[in-house]
Amino acid sequence: MKVTLTANGSEVAAEVEDRTLLVHFLRDAAGLTATNVGCDTSSCGACTVLLDGRSVKSCTVLAAQADGGEITTVEGLAAPDGEMHPVQTAFRAEHALQCGFCTPGMVMAVVSLLAENPDPTEDDVRTALEGNLCRCTGYHNIVRAVLAAASGRRPS
Amino acid sequence: MIPAPFTYTRAASVDEALELAVQGGEDAKFLAGGHSLLPLMKLRLAVPETLIDIGRIGELSYIAEQDGHIVIGALTSHDAVARSGLLGSELPLLAHAAGQVGDPQVRHRGTIGGSLAHADPAADLPAVILALGATLVTRGASGSREIPAGDFFLDLFETALRPGELLTEIRIPKPHVTGWSYQKFTKRGIDWAIVGVAVQGGSVTLVNMGSTPLRAGAVERAVAAGSELRDAAAHAAEGTSPPDDLNGGRAYREHLARVLVARGLEEARSRS
Structure with missing residues (x-):
């Protein structure tokens, strides 16, 4: 079937098998x-990516289900001039990654969390990230980065 | 891992979904959020020839008050149930339990109707709607039916839904007794319950203590007869047949059921 969606602001269309994830x-x-x-x-x-603004696990969504939708991946977060998204900046500043494999999904889950709850407690952050595993077990720095990103958005 | 090949179709309305189900025959399955079905399809434990995507039928996504009942469209997401102000005040047991399903990503996609129709005995919501005395409203080629929750769950992954019949609404009476509790025992946050307990007033139900959600009838009778809560909870495993697997043996689950029922009854009393 033909799937057409918007990925990071650009339209992508492709003929794919119905079962394509x-x-x-x-x-x-x-x-x-x-x-x-x-x-x-x-x-x-x-x-994890954003589908119409909300985090989803893209290995458990059919491309066909996202047909017509708007997808944001970690490649789409930075501003056009290359300035990083506040969550990306905070991940770098707090050294919230080790091997980096979980990072694209982790960052997108955090973007979704902060859209729903802009001022989370540490407990909120840990609960909201229960669906994202870091096999390096770098959770402390990840949580610190999320709290830093959240506080950076508050008016001082 | 990808599913075996199938034909994808999409319905824009309930009528269209029912029509596609007739065309698809026995090997067609409805696809809502897909968070129970797609993982099973990847493992080849489910191999439907046709998927009927009902995920965009907007008419089945709502939470409303109607004649002393709360009515919830089958395609309402777990996230919407968990965040609903109406449910938070009228059915806090359901709102809380929906917030315990999976993780945020799963709750964004998964739906209440999908979870109930899938009928995994380890899922949170089947036992919760059983405790709440819900009625499930369906539509099929031969019309509409109303099925009490107690008659809906027949066996492991098996419900009273007939082939091609679609669960459309969950109808829940407003509880008379306000005390409630949901106890979910897991090893990790995102896991299914090893054992779970839902309490609403004098109604006590069990998650993952048999092939369907179970009513803890002996506990309910003891509470109604005025037993001490701890004594009533001692009956929690009576009449159950819990699974014996890597997460826990039968005796361990029976013990958990007694402990969690005691906690649930005490928490519910503290809230009434």
């Missing part, structure tokens, strides 16, 4: 390879 559509048809396939069982969250 969104993550494979993004990587293979749209060429957006930052989003990783991790566990492939909707547990680890490495494939």
Whole structure:
């Protein structure tokens, strides 16, 4: 079937098998390879992207289900001039990554969290990220980065 | 991992979904959020020839008050149920339990109707709607039916839904007794319950203690007869047949059921 969606502001159309998963559509048809396939069982969250503004695990969504939708991957977060998104800046400042494999999904889950809850407590952050696994176990710095990104948005 | 090949179709309305189901025959499945079905399809535990995507049928996504009942469209997401102000005040047990399903990403996609129709005995919501005395409203080729929650869950992944019949609405009476509790025991946040307990007033139900959600009838009778809550909870495992798997043996689950029912009854009383 033909799937047409908007990925990071650009329209992408491709003829794919009905069973194509969104993550494979993004990587293979749209060429957006930052989003990783991790566990492939909707547990680890490495494939998290935004579908119409909300975080989803793109290994458990059919490309056909996202037809006509608006997708944001980590490649689409920075401003056109290259200035990083506040969550990306905070991840770098707080050293919230080690091997980096979970990072694209982790960052997108955080963007979705802060859209729903701009002023989370540490507990809120840990609960909201329960669907994203970091096998390096770098959670402390990740949580610190989320809180830093959130506080950076508050008027001082 | 990708599913075996299938034909994808999309319905824009309930009528169209029912029509596509007739055309698809026995090997067609409705696809809502897909968070139960797609993982099973990847593992080849489900191999439908046709998927009927009902995810965009807007008429089935709502939460409203109607004649002393709360009515919820089957395609309402777990996230919408968990965040609903109406449910937070009228059915806090359901709102809280919906917020315990999976993780935020899963709750954005997963739907209440999908979870109930899938009928996983380890899922949170089947036991919750059983405790709440809900009625499930369906539509099929031969018309509409109303099925009490107690008659809906027949066996492991098996419900009273007939082939081609679509769950459209969950209708829940407003509880008379306000005390409630949901106890979910897991090893990790995103896991299914090893054992779970839902309490609403004098109604007590169990998650993952058999092939369907179960009513803890002996506990309910003991509470109604005025037993101490701890004594009533000692009956929690009576009449159950919990699974024996890597997460826990039968005796462990029976013990958990007694402990969690005691906690649930105490928490519910503290809230009434």
